[in-house]
Amino acid sequence: MKNKQQILKALNGNLVVSVQPVDNGVLDNPLCVSLLSQAAVNGGAAGIRIEGVDKLLHSRRHLKVPVIGIIKYDLDDSPVRITPFLHDVERLAQAGADIIAFDGTDRIRPVSREDLIAAIHAQGCLAMADCSNQADGDFCAEHGADIIGTTLSGYTGGPVPELPDFDLIKYFAQKGYFVMAEGRLNTPEDVSKAIACGANCVTVGTVLTRLEVMTDKFAQATKTK
Numbered sequence: 370m371k372n373k374q375q376i377l378k379a380l381n382g383n384l385v386v387s388v389q390p391v392d393n394g395v396l397d398n399p400l401c402v403s404l405l406s407q408a409a410v411n412g413g414a415a416g417i418r419i420e421g422v423d424k425l426l427h428s429r430r431h432l433k434v435p436v437i438g439i440i441k442y443d444l445d446d447s448p449v450r451i452t453p454f455l456h457d458v459e460r461l462a463q464a465g466a467d468i469i470a471f472d473g474t475d476r477i478r479p480v481s482r483e484d485l486i487a488a489i490h491a492q493g494c495l496a497m498a499d500c501s502n503q504a505d506g507d508f509c510a511e512h513g514a515d516i517i518g519t520t521l522s523g524y525t526g527g528p529v530p531e532l533p534d535f536d537l538i539k540y541f542a543q544k545g546y547f548v549m550a551e552g553r554l555n556t557p558e559d560v561s562k563a564i565a566c567g568a569n570c571v572t573v574g575t576v577l578t579r580l581e582v583m584t585d586k587f588a589q590a591t592k593t594k
């Protein structure tokens with residue numbers, strides 16, 4: 370097992386940048402993900418979250434900070450997207466992930482959450498559960514997940530809310546979990562508020578690494594009078 374306490378200590382009170390460029394965009398390749406990751410670390414990120422084995426492998430050797438690895442799918446028979454399969458756990462670990470994040474929701478899925486957590490631990494990595502609600506976090510924490518994230522709050526049905534789920538951050542913090550605030554944290558003020566709500570660490574993605582999405586918002590703003 371990697372040094373759990375050392376990894377959690379490195380993340381505690383700090384920022385993770387999720388470097389997941391827009392799918393199939395010009396930045397969506399191993400070289401760009403590696404450079405964006407290094408730039409994020411140079412700017413103060415204490416950890417990096419990367420999707421895909423090639424991008425992880427390419428970036429890892431330039432990074433000294435903890436790296437969270439995931440693999441995303443769009444499955445026909447399950448709404449679960451983030452690291453649904455056991456064989457990918459081994460691939461992510463071999464590519465150098467310190468932490469492997471998986472969908473921690475209670476939905477139809479190819480592999481149980483318990484089996485994923487066990488497989489992640491068997492590879493010597495920390496398990497991060499991307500949760501959508503209190504019950505997801507409680508279940509995954511009870512089954513040994515090392516980090517409980519709010520990643521999927523707002524993404525399991527219905528319209529996506531505008532704001533982060535600060536109440537869920539508070540709930541997980543009050544339960545004593547190592548809490549990763551993640552999802553729609555779009556400003557430094559959001560990050561401060563997440564920390565004030567008890568988050569141990571905060572992950573920011575879109576506003577920092579999805580250039581097309583953010584540019585579009587600014588471009589649209591020129592069209593409003």
Ligand SMILES: CC(=O)N[C@H](C=O)[C@@H](O)[C@H](O)[C@H](O)COP(=O)(O)O
Pocket residue numbers: 387389439451520521524551552553554572573574575576
């Ligand atoms: C819901 C889902 O699939 N979230 C994904 C998880 O890996 C990413 O698309 C997000 O960018 C990441 O969680 C960071 O969040 P934000 O981009 O809002 O800062």
